[in-house]
Amino acid sequence: MIPEVGHFALILALCVGIVQGTLPILGAAKGNLAWMRVARPAARSQFLLISLACACLAYAFAAKDFSVLYVAANANSQLPLPYRLAAVWGAHEGSLLLWTFILTAWMVAVTIFSRHLPEAMRARILAVMGLVSVGFLSFLLSVSNPFERLIPAATDGRDLNPLLQDPGMVLHPPMLYMGYVGFSVAFAFAIAALLGGNLDSSWARWSRPWTTVAWCFLTVGIALGSGWAYYELGWGGWWFWDPVENASFMPWLAGTALIHSLAVTDKRGSFKVWTVLLAIMTFSLSLLGTFLVRSGVLTSVHAFATDPKRGLFILAFLTLVVGGSLLLYAWRAPRVGLGGGFSLVSRESLLLANNVLLVVAMGSVLLGTLYPLILDALGLGKISVGPPYFDAVFVPLMTPAVFLMGIGPIARWKKAELPELGIRVRWAFGISLATALLLPLVLGKWTPLIGLGLLLATWIATTALTNLRERLTRLPGESVFSRLTSLPRSYWGMMLAHGGVAIFIVGVTLVKGYEVEQDVRMNIGETTTIGGYTFRFDGAQEVRGPNYMAARGTFHVSKNGQEVARLFPEKRLYTVQNQTMTEAAIDSGIFRDLYVSLGEQLEGGAWSVRLYHKPFVDWIWGGCLVMALGGAVAIADRRYRFARREEHQGVSAASQAAGQKVA
Amino acid sequence: MKRFLLPLITFLLLVGFLAVGLRLDPREVPSPLVGKSAPEFSLPQLHEPEKVFSPKDAAGKVWLLNVWASWCGGCKDEHPLLMQLAQGGEVPIYGMDYKDRPEEARAWLRQWGNPYRVTAVDETGRVGIDYGVYGVPETYVIDRSGAIRYKQIGPLTEEVVTRTILPLVKELQDK
Numbered sequence: 099m100i101p102e103v104g105h106f107a108l109i110l111a112l113c114v115g116i117v118q119g120t121l122p123i124l125g126a127a128k129g130n131l132a133w134m135r136v137a138r139p140a141a142r143s144q145f146l147l148i149s150l151a152c153a154c155l156a157y158a159f160a161a162k163d164f165s166v167l168y169v170a171a172n173a174n175s176q177l178p179l180p181y182r183l184a185a186v187w188g189a190h191e192g193s194l195l196l197w198t199f200i201l202t203a204w205m206v207a208v209t210i211f212s213r214h215l216p217e218a219m220r221a222r223i224l225a226v227m228g229l230v231s232v233g234f235l236s237f238l239l240s241v242s243n244p245f246e247r248l249i250p251a252a253t254d255g256r257d258l259n260p261l262l263q264d265p266g267m268v269l270h271p272p273m274l275y276m277g278y279v280g281f282s283v284a285f286a287f288a289i290a291a292l293l294g295g296n297l298d299s300s301w302a303r304w305s306r307p308w309t310t311v312a313w314c315f316l317t318v319g320i321a322l323g324s325g326w327a328y329y330e331l332g333w334g335g336w337w338f339w340d341p342v343e344n345a346s347f348m349p350w351l352a353g354t355a356l357i358h359s360l361a362v363t364d365k366r367g368s369f370k371v372w373t374v375l376l377a378i379m380t381f382s383l384s385l386l387g388t389f390l391v392r393s394g395v396l397t398s399v400h401a402f403a404t405d406p407k408r409g410l411f412i413l414a415f416l417t418l419v420v421g422g423s424l425l426l427y428a429w430r431a432p433r434v435g436l437g438g439g440f441s442l443v444s445r446e447s448l449l450l451a452n453n454v455l456l457v458v459a460m461g462s463v464l465l466g467t468l469y470p471l472i473l474d475a476l477g478l479g480k481i482s483v484g485p486p487y488f489d490a491v492f493v494p495l496m497t498p499a500v501f502l503m504g505i506g507p508i509a510r511w512k513k514a515e516l517p518e519l520g521i522r523v524r525w526a527f528g529i530s531l532a533t534a535l536l537l538p539l540v541l542g543k544w545t546p547l548i549g550l551g552l553l554l555a556t557w558i559a560t561t562a563l564t565n566l567r568e569r570l571t572r573l574p575g576e577s578v579f580s581r582l583t584s585l586p587r588s589y590w591g592m593m594l595a596h597g598g599v600a601i602f603i604v605g606v607t608l609v610k611g612y613e614v615e616q617d618v619r620m621n622i623g624e625t626t627t628i629g630g631y632t633f634r635f636d637g638a639q640e641v642r643g644p645n646y647m648a649a650r651g652t653f654h655v656s657k658n659g660q661e662v663a664r665l666f667p668e669k670r671l672y673t674v675q676n677q678t679m680t681e682a683a684i685d686s687g688i689f690r691d692l693y694v695s696l697g698e699q700l701e702g703g704a705w706s707v708r709l710y711h712k713p714f715v716d717w718i719w720g721g722c723l724v725m726a727l728g729g730a731v732a733i734a735d736r737r738y739r740f741a742r743r744e745e746h747q748g749v750s751a752a753s754q755a756a757g758q759k760v761a
Numbered sequence: 762m763k764r765f766l767l768p769l770i771t772f773l774l775l776v777g778f779l780a781v782g783l784r785l786d787p788r789e790v791p792s793p794l795v796g797k798s799a800p801e802f803s804l805p806q807l808h809e810p811e812k813v814f815s816p817k818d819a820a821g822k823v824w825l826l827n828v829w830a831s832w833c834g835g836c837k838d839e840h841p842l843l844m845q846l847a848q849g850g851e852v853p854i855y856g857m858d859y860k861d862r863p864e865e866a867r868a869w870l871r872q873w874g875n876p877y878r879v880t881a882v883d884e885t886g887r888v889g890i891d892y893g894v895y896g897v898p899e900t901y902v903i904d905r906s907g908a909i910r911y912k913q914i915g916p917l918t919e920e921v922v923t924r925t926i927l928p929l930v931k932e933l934q935d936k
Contacts, residue, residue, distance in 0.1 A: 333868060340834060375768060382772075389779070417776050424769035431765045468778070470896065475781035483896065484832040486860045486886075617868050680872070697871045706871055 101166050104154025105245040111147035111202075112235040114140050118228030122221035126294070134221035138209045141224050144231065145202035152199050155244055156186050165251030168192060168244045174257035174674050176645035184268040185258045190408075191244035193271055197388070198234045200272070200279045201227065208283060208308075215304065222290035223283075230282055233415045241407050257645065257674035266326035270319060274346055277316025278384040281353060283308040285381035288374045289423055292430045297370050302363035305377070307733040309360060313353045314729035320346050321722035332680030332695040334615065334710045336718060339488040344467045345387030351460035352380040355453045362449050366511060368440065369450065371431045376453075378427060382420040383460070389416055390467070441513040448506040455499040462491045493550075500554045500603070503596060504561030508568070522568070526560035541612065551607025558600035562593055591732025595725045602721025608714040615711075617697070621704040629711030631692060632656050637703055638669075638696070646670040648681070651696050651705060655685065662692070669696045691715045798908045799826070799901065800891035807858055807866055807880035814855070814881040816907060823933045825854045825926070826901040827877070828889065830861040831869035833897040839916035840873050846922065847876035852930045856880035859889050859897050902926060904933045 118140035125133025155168075159182045164170040172185045172192070187196040205227050212220045238244070261267070287305040291297045323346065328336040337343065356376040363373045389412040440446035466483045504526065509519060534553035538544040569589075575581040614628045620635040627633070636652040648670040655663045665683035672679060682695040690713045697706035794800075803815040816826075827843060829836040847854055856877035858866045863882055870880075883889055892901070902911040911929055913921060 333865075333872060338832065371765075379768075413776065413779055416779075417773075420772055421769065421776070424772055428765040428769055468775070471782040472778050475778045484830060484860075486832075615864060615868075617864075617871055708868060708871075 100154050100157050100161075101163065101245040101247070104151040104158075105243070107147045107151040107154065108235060108239055108245075111144050111151070111198075112232065112239060114144045114147065115228050115232040115235055118144065119225050119232050122225040122228075123293070126218040126221045126225075129218075131217065134217050137221045137224035137228070140228065141202070141205040141209050144228070145206045148195075148199045148202045152186065152195060155192060155195065156183055158245075159183060159185055162255070163251075164253070164255050165248055166244075167246045167248040170248050170252040170255045172255065172258050174255040174645060176674070177255075177258055177263075178644050180268070181258055181263050184262070187271050188258050188262050191238070191242045193275075194234060194238055194242050195244055196272065197275055197279060198231060198238065200275045201231050201234065201282060204279055204283055205231075208286075212304075218294060219290055219296070219304075222293050223286040226286035226289045227282055230286075230419065233419065237408075237411055237415065241411055255674075257672065260646070260670070260672040260675060260677050260679045261330065263672075264326060264330055266322055266330070270322040270326055272319075273315055273322055274319030277312050277314075277319050277353075278346075278349060278387065280308065280312025280315055281349060281377075281381045281384050283312065284356065284377045285423070288377035289426065292374060292423075292426050295430065295433070297374060297430075297434045299364055299367045302360050302370075302373060303738075306357075306360050306364055307738055309353065309357055309377075310729045310733050313350070313357055314726040316346070316350050316353060317722050317726040317729070320350060321719045321726075324722075325719050328715075329682050329684055330679075332682050333708070334613075334682075334693055334695075334712065336715070339466070339485050341467050342391050344463050345390045348460050348463050348467075349380050349383040349387060351456050351463070352376060352383050355456040355460075356380050358449050358456075359453055362446055366440070366446060368446055369453075370434050372450075372453070374431065374434075375427060376457075378420070378423045379457075382416075382423075383464075385412075385416050385419060389413060440511070443509070443514045443516050443519070445506060445509040445511045445514065448502050448509050452499055452502045452506060455495055455502070459492065459495045459499070462495065463488070466491070493547075497550065497554065500558065500599065503599065504557045507565050507592065507596075508561060523561055523564060526557065526564050529560050530554075530556040538611070541608075543611065545611060548607055548611040551603055551611070555600045555603040555607065558596055558603075562596060566593070586735055586737065588732045588735035588737065591728045591730070591735070593728070594731055595728025598721045598723070598725030598728055600721070601717050601724055605714050605717030605719075605721055609712050609718070613710060613712045613715075616709045618707055618709065619700060619704055620707045621702065626707075626709060628709055629690070629713075630657055631662065631711060633692075633694065633709055635705070635707065638699070638705060641668070643670065645674060646672045646679075649696065649699065651683075651694070651707070653683070653694050655692055665692065665694045667694045667696045669699075686716055688716065689714060794893060794901075794909050795912055796908065796910075798906070799903050800888070802881070802883075802888040802891065804857070804881035804883055804888060807856070807863055807870075807882050810863070810882070814879050816903070818879075819853070819855060819903070820907055821905055823852060823905060823930055824903050825852055825930075826857060826903060827854055828857045828859050828883075828892070828894055828897050828899040828901075830859045830897045831865040832861065835916040836898045837873070839898055839918075840876070842917050842919065842922055843876040844874050851927060852934075853878050857888070858882045858884075859894060860884065860886045900926075902929055902933070905936070 118137060121133045122137035122140075125131070125136070158166045158169050159173055160179065162169070162173065162175055162182070164173075168189070168191050172188050173182050177185070185192070187193045205224060208220070208223060208227070212223070215223075284305050287301065287308065291301040320343075323343065324336045327338065328334065356373065359369050359373040359376050362369045389409070466487050469483050505519065505523065508522060530553050533556040534549040535544075537552055538548045569585060570578065570581050573581045573584060575584060616626060616628050618626050620626065622635060622637040625632050625634045632655065634654045634656070636654060638649045638651040641648045641650045648668040650666050650668045653665040653667070654661060655665060663685035665685060667683035668681035670679045670681055671677070680695050682693055684694075685692040690711060693708075693710035693712060695708045697708060699705055799816050801816060803813045806812045806814050825846075843854060846852065854876050856879070858880050861882075861884065863884070866880070866882070870877075881888075886894070892899075898916055900913040900917055901909050904910050910933060911925065913926070917926070
């Protein structure tokens with residue numbers, strides 16, 4: 099009964115979505131205020147209906163209702179309750195439901211935080227989002243129904259994929275989707291502005307916080323996924339250039355470009371056409387990512403069930419949404435005027451160059467991801483494109499981008515002078531170069547890549563300090579502290595986000611340059627030393643988990659005779675799906691991770707073991723979190739709140755006037 | 762107007778490829794190498810780098826050459842099949858580790874099992890060019906005289922192994 103309620107709620111939500119996607123747009127075109135006002139209650143009721151559907155599915159999992167096909171396929175009576183609830187989004191149908199749920203949650207957020215927007219703009223935004231949700235709801239109801247019954251019911255379920263039975267994996271999809279779907283807001287803003295023909299700097303100002311929030315979530319989501327791969331796949335890597343990872347990375351790159359381009363449009367009125375194209379592109383890539391992951395056109399280590407009907411549906415939807423918006427773009431964009439001009443050397447042109455680099459990087463990831471598919475479509479065979487390609491393309495593209503990241507915030511808007519810029523950053527460059535040349539020697543080994551990585555990271559840090567010092571000397575005020583606090587939050591947000599990139603680069607560089615890895619056969623009581631740490635293996639015991647059997651090894655790690663850590667890596671056999679999983683044991687630290695994973699059991703209680711000493715590896719994820727934090731600080735800036743209040747007063751006066759006219 | 766249509770045109774091209782990609786599943790692609798003798802090479806062995814492996818070492822046998830890499834998702838897919846084949850013992854399998862870091866390749870084999878008699882290391886992908894490797898994984902069936910008889914591009918499947926490769930191996934062995 100409960101699953102049918104959920105099913106029915108989905109159908110109702112689809113009906114509401116159809117109304118929300120059509121009436122307000124028509125109303126905005128005709129100036130019919132009553133039709134426009136349908137958008138807000140429709141969005142909110144859609145949210146309630148989808149929440150109800152999610153609750154119903156969660157209930158089916160909690161109650162172990164194996165007469166629901168999706169529950170039977172992704173849970174088991176032995177699976178602990180938290181994982182049963184997480185299994186709601188553990189596979190195709192449920193993760194689409196989560197997608198739709200998050201979309202409606204963003205809609206509600208728009209209804210709450212858009213009081214300052216003109217009625218027509220808000221109506222169009224919500225209608226565009228409503229249309230997107232219609233697409234996803236029809237997908238759910240036609241070929242991906244999570245409430246489909248299994249009659250007769252299964253006696254027990256097939257269990258959740260053991261790879262997903264992990265706290266990191268529980269949080270990863272919702273975070274990622276918050277990002278993916280969050281870009282739908284920026285997309286809806288862009289489409290609404292194209293429809294209304296009011297593509298101006300206020301449009302950019304309104305979109306900025308939404309884009310930044312979505313970007314923060316996506317950043318955290320990607321970092322979580324990468325961290326999960328690091329400790330769960332058991333071979334110490336943190337990024338594999340797998341199609342599924344690329345699918346999340348492409349919108350991130352485009353979104354990063356969008357954030358910067360929006361800043362220019364907001365402050366200087368330039369790049370309007372480019373910004374609107376980026377907004378469309380970013381969300382299109384989120385949709386494309388969903389298509390790639392869900393249709394099974396690409397081979398990936400993330401095995402998902404594939405069904406050609408589903409692929410066809412998403413492709414048709416993708417064509418409609420992206421094709422439609424690009425058509426609208428081609429029709430409307432030529433009429434958008436150019437913004438303020440700028441010279442060849444200026445903050446605008448530096449940001450534009452950075453934008454181009456980011457988009458080219460995105461394009462190269464897209465090419466690498468789709469190349470196997472294109473070859474296949476042309477009948478040239480099935481292949482994998484792997485890290486050799488991506489590493490070769492990515493470093494040369496990101497190096498100038500990071501270099502520009504240092505100069506951009508220092509350069510003047512509109513017109514800057516190259517020689518003057520050079521003088522201002524000469525110290526920063528000198529220090530970076532010295533660090534790049536000397537620090538690796540202290541650390542023990544110099545290679546060109548280590549040098550380059552340290553050069554870029556130090557460059558970001560030193561140019562940021564240069565920037566801060568210049569801002570402070572220009573500001574009035576007595577004490578340094580009062581001047582520091584008078585700097586706007588958006589400025590600090592930018593500094594933090596850029597600092598996060600520096601931290602990330604340090605992590606990548608040092609772990610790639612100095613990690614030590616050893617595969618050894620270890621008998622009980624034997625020791626192995628890597629990176630100054632001595633690992634002693636004290637044998638492995640059988641342990642029973644709720645739904646798995648495991649061999650748990652015990653390792654004592656010591657440095658200079660002092661015990662540093664005890665590690666318990668596991669090799670688990672999940673009995674229902676008969677799948678073995680490697681559960682690595684990690685002792686994390688700011689400056690290094692010690693990582694142990696069990697390989698195969700050998701005769702006489704010995705095991706093959708992988709040991710790693712990974713210096714600064716946590717800086718990779720730390721950097722991502724700092725980037726996201728930077729975004730969060732930037733949207734807390736006062737200018738958004740002030741602007742909101744002012745516009746609110748202006749708009750409410752205007753809408754009163756409009757209301758009188760209607761009455 | 763025209764330049765504003767560019768994004769749309771690019772996108773429609775992409776959709777075309779995606780649409781074709783959706784319906785495609787042909788894994789059998791004729792290779793110009795089939796029927797010719799396998800290109801000669803001499804590469805260090807993965808587990809004993811001081812020794813080399815060359816197709817001559819397997820001369821007189823019918824054997825499989827499997828090109829793989831630890832970074833390749835498709836290789837993970839076909840790996841259980843290779844393990845089964847190796848256990849069955851009908852045909853010896855030799856590996857070629859393509860554009861990979863040897864320590865990662867060794868770890869990969871330790872983790873998932875090693876189906877190969879010997880693995881040769883083609884770290885730069887030089888030999889891969891001679892073989893016309895599009896990408897990994899690829900599998901070659903090579904006969905007693907050292908000629909390539911079949912080439913599988915992409916992961917092996919249960920069907921390819923039982924319907925094509927094993928009968929072909931049997932036929933070549935009986936010759």
